[in-house]
Amino acid sequence: MxxxxxxxxxxxxxxxxxxxxxxxxxxxxxxxxxxxxxxxxxxxxxxxxxxxxxxxxxxxxxxxxxxxxxxxxxxxxxxxxxxxxxxxxxxxxxxxxxxxxxxxxxxxxxxxxxxxxxxxxxxxxxxxxxxxxxxxxxxxxxxxxxxxxxxxxxxxxxxxxxxTANLDYQGQSGALNESVSDVFGSLIKQYALGQSADEADWLIGSGLLGPGIDNGTALRSMKAPGTAYDDDVLGKDPQPAKMKDYVDTEDDNGGVHINSGIPNHAFYLYATALGGNAWEKAGQVWYDVLTGGELAKDAQFADFARLTVAAARARYGAGEEHDAAIKAWTQVGVTAQ
Missing domain, CATH: 3.10.170.10 (Elastase; domain 1)
Structure with missing residues (x-):
C-alpha cells in the first residue's frame, strides 16, 4: 500500500x-x-x-x-x-x-x-x-x-x-494491478458511504497520514495524480496523470505505484463523465475486464483501454458509456481502439 x-x-x-x-x-x-x-x-x-x-x-x-x-x-x-x-x-x-x-x-x-x-x-x-x-x-x-x-x-x-487476471507485477501490467486495486478500493469506500462520483474525494489512504506530515492529504489522488502530498518527509507525489509524463524507471518494479496514476485518472474521468454512482456502470466495465478472461497477465495500458471500450459496448451498446470510455483514455493519452 x-x-x-x-x-x-x-x-x-x-x-x-x-x-x-x-x-x-x-x-x-x-x-x-x-x-x-x-x-x-x-x-x-x-x-x-x-x-x-x-x-x-x-x-x-x-x-x-x-x-x-x-x-x-x-x-x-x-x-x-x-x-x-x-x-x-x-x-x-x-x-x-x-x-x-x-x-x-x-x-x-x-x-x-x-x-x-x-x-x-x-x-x-x-x-x-x-x-x-x-x-x-x-x-x-x-x-x-x-x-x-x-x-x-x-x-x-x-x-x-x-x-482472476493475475496481472504481472512489473511495468505497465504491474501499474494496472495497482490501479485496479485503487479503483475498487475507492469504490468500496464510496459504496460504504453512499457517495456519488461527484461527492467522492477520490483519495486513496485519506486519514492515514499522521501529525508528522505537514503537507499531505493521502497516499494518492485519482482525481489529480501528483497532488496527494508535497512534504519534507514524504517528498513530492510523483504520480503522472497522462502518458506523456510516464515515468521510465527500474525502481518500484518499473514504477507500478507511480504510473498507476494514469489508468487511475482514466477511471476517474470515466466515472465522473457518466455521473451517478461510480460502482454501477464505470465499475461494472472495469470489473468485466478484470474477470472477463481476455486480460493478459502482461497487459499494457493500451490493452486494458481497448478491453474497457469493448466491455462498455458489449454491456451498454454504442452509446454514452462506450463513447465516454474512449474519451477518458484519450484524455490521458492512451489509445483505446
Missing part, C-alpha cells in the same frame, strides 16, 4: 521504515507463491453469500496469522483495530457480492482472514496471498492502517486480481 519511494524517504529517518521496505518484495512473493501453489477457490466456505471473517493479533511480531481474537459471530471487540478490520473486510465483501455478484475474493466464498498489530510501529498493510495484514503505523508519519476502508479494499482487491 505504501509505495517504496515513500518508504525510501522514511528510511532516512526511521529504521523500522527501512525494514518495511525490505519486506515489500517478500509480500509480493507471497502473493505469487499462493497462485503458484494453485489455491483452490472456495476452500472452505464455497458458495457463501455472507462473509466469514476471522481476525488475528500478531502481538507486534512479524509473524502471521498470530493469535485468533475475533470470529464472525463475535460481538464488537474492545480493540478498535479489530473492529475496523472486521468492518473493512465486510465492506469489501458487500461491494463485490451486492454489486457484481462475486462471492468473496475468489468468487466462491473464500473466508476472509486478517492480522492486526503486525510488527512494531509497522508502516504498511498488505495482502499476502492468503490474508490481510495491518501494521499500526508509527503514530507520527502514519496512523493505524485499519483506519482507511479504501486501503483495506485496495489490498483485498489484489486478492481478486490474484484469482
Amino acid at each position: 505504501v509505495p517504496p519511494h515513500i518508504l525510501s524517504n522514511l528510511a532516512e529517518r526511521h529504521e523500522h521504515a527501512r525494514r518495511t521496505l525490505d519486506h515489500d518484495d517478500t509480500h509480493r512473493t507471497r502473493r505469487l507463491d499462493a497462485v503458484a501453489r494453485g489455491l483452490t477457490p472456495g476452500e472452505p466456505g464455497a458458495g457463501a453469500d455472507k462473509p466469514r471473517r476471522t481476525i488475528y493479533d500478531a502481538g507486534h511480531q512479524e509473524t502471521v496469522p498470530g493469535t485468533k481474537v475475533h470470529e464472525e459471530s463475535d460481538g464488537p471487540s474492545q480493540d478498535v483495530s479489530v473492529n475496523r478490520a472486521h468492518a473493512g473486510l465486510g465492506a469489501t465483501f458487500d461491494l463485490f457480492l451486492k454489486v457484481y455478484g462475486r462471492k468473496s475474493i475468489d468468487g466462491a466464498g473464500l473466508p476472509l482472514d486478517a492480522t492486526v498489530h503486525y510488527g512494531e510501529k509497522y508502516d504498511n498493510a498488505f495482502w499476502d496471498g492468503e490474508r490481510m495484514v495491518f501494521g499500526d503505523g508509527d503514530g507520527d508519519l502514519f496512523l493505524d492502517f485499519t483506519i482507511s476502508v479504501d486501503v483495506i479494499g485496495h489490498e483485498l482487491t489484489h486478492g481478486v486480481t490474484q484469482y
Whole structure:
C-alpha cells in the first residue's frame, strides 16, 4: 500500500521504515507463491453469500496469522483495530457480492482472514496471498492502517486480481494491478458511504497520514495524480496523470505505484463523465475486464483501454458509456481502439 519511494524517504529517518521496505518484495512473493501453489477457490466456505471473517493479533511480531481474537459471530471487540478490520473486510465483501455478484475474493466464498498489530510501529498493510495484514503505523508519519476502508479494499482487491487476471507485477501490467486495486478500493469506500462520483474525494489512504506530515492529504489522488502530498518527509507525489509524463524507471518494479496514476485518472474521468454512482456502470466495465478472461497477465495500458471500450459496448451498446470510455483514455493519452 505504501509505495517504496515513500518508504525510501522514511528510511532516512526511521529504521523500522527501512525494514518495511525490505519486506515489500517478500509480500509480493507471497502473493505469487499462493497462485503458484494453485489455491483452490472456495476452500472452505464455497458458495457463501455472507462473509466469514476471522481476525488475528500478531502481538507486534512479524509473524502471521498470530493469535485468533475475533470470529464472525463475535460481538464488537474492545480493540478498535479489530473492529475496523472486521468492518473493512465486510465492506469489501458487500461491494463485490451486492454489486457484481462475486462471492468473496475468489468468487466462491473464500473466508476472509486478517492480522492486526503486525510488527512494531509497522508502516504498511498488505495482502499476502492468503490474508490481510495491518501494521499500526508509527503514530507520527502514519496512523493505524485499519483506519482507511479504501486501503483495506485496495489490498483485498489484489486478492481478486490474484484469482482472476493475475496481472504481472512489473511495468505497465504491474501499474494496472495497482490501479485496479485503487479503483475498487475507492469504490468500496464510496459504496460504504453512499457517495456519488461527484461527492467522492477520490483519495486513496485519506486519514492515514499522521501529525508528522505537514503537507499531505493521502497516499494518492485519482482525481489529480501528483497532488496527494508535497512534504519534507514524504517528498513530492510523483504520480503522472497522462502518458506523456510516464515515468521510465527500474525502481518500484518499473514504477507500478507511480504510473498507476494514469489508468487511475482514466477511471476517474470515466466515472465522473457518466455521473451517478461510480460502482454501477464505470465499475461494472472495469470489473468485466478484470474477470472477463481476455486480460493478459502482461497487459499494457493500451490493452486494458481497448478491453474497457469493448466491455462498455458489449454491456451498454454504442452509446454514452462506450463513447465516454474512449474519451477518458484519450484524455490521458492512451489509445483505446
